[in-house]
Amino acid sequence: MAFLAVDPLIAANIDLERLSAACPGLDPFTVEVRQAPWIVRTVLPKSIAGIALPWAIYVLPKHFSKPRRELAPLIAHELTHMHQWRTDGVVKMTARYVADYLRHRRRTGSHWEAYNCIQYEVDARSAAEFVCGGHQ
Numbered sequence: 001m002a003f004l005a006v007d008p009l010i011a012a013n014i015d016l017e018r019l020s021a022a023c024p025g026l027d028p029f030t031v032e033v034r035q036a037p038w039i040v041r042t043v044l045p046k047s048i049a050g051i052a053l054p055w056a057i058y059v060l061p062k063h064f065s066k067p068r069r070e071l072a073p074l075i076a077h078e079l080t081h082m083h084q085w086r087t088d089g090v091v092k093m094t095a096r097y098v099a100d101y102l103r104h105r106r107r108t109g110s111h112w113e114a115y116n117c118i119q120y121e122v123d124a125r126s127a128a129e130f131v132c133g134g135h136q
Contacts, residue, residue, distance in 0.1 A: 003068070005031035005057060005075050012072035014132060019076065022127040023083035031082060033057045033075060035064045049074050052081035054090060076128040084120055093120065 006028035009016060019028060036050070036058040044051060050059040057078040063071065085093055097120050104114035115121060 001064070002032045002034045002056075004029060005033050005079055007033075008068040008071040008075045009131075011067070011069035012132070014072055014076070018131045018133070019079065022076075022131050023079055026079060026083045026086070028075075028079060031057060031079065033059055033064075033071075033078075036060050050078050052078040052085065054082065054085040057082065073128050073132045076131040077124045080124040080127040081120065084123070096120070 006016070009019065009028060016028070019026070033050075034056050036044070040051065040058050041060060044060065048060070049063040050057055052058075057075065059071070059074070063074065088096070097118060100118045100120070101114050104117040105111065108114055108117070
């Protein structure tokens with residue numbers, strides 16, 4: 001099961017120009033959103049709704065089945081990660097992501113505080129807020 005990343009954005013009446021401004025060069029008409037397979041569901045914490053990899057966005061089943069318009073903020077967030085993957089590359093993004101997490105985890109001792117402080121996550125939340133505006 002899959003749909004295009006643009007579908008939830010259109011369903012929520014999101015201005016696609018805002019996405020283009022936040023993620024230049026990323027075409028949501030070409031990005032597939034797939035239901036997360038068992039291996040992804042196994043490694044992701046239960047509180048995570050989805051994950052972007054360089055080739056697709058995977059969404060956990062309980063979120064995948066929601067009405068498309070409700071997925072717009074999540075998809076905008078994950079599209080930002082996809083843009084980050086493509087801009088920084090797999091090696092650089094992975095290294096920075098993990099280093100950022102570990103630095104904040106040592107400082108705070110909390111997984112969720114560390115996760116929320118990862119610069120890629122901060123940027124993705126900010127971009128999704130910009131793209132979706134009042135639609136969140």
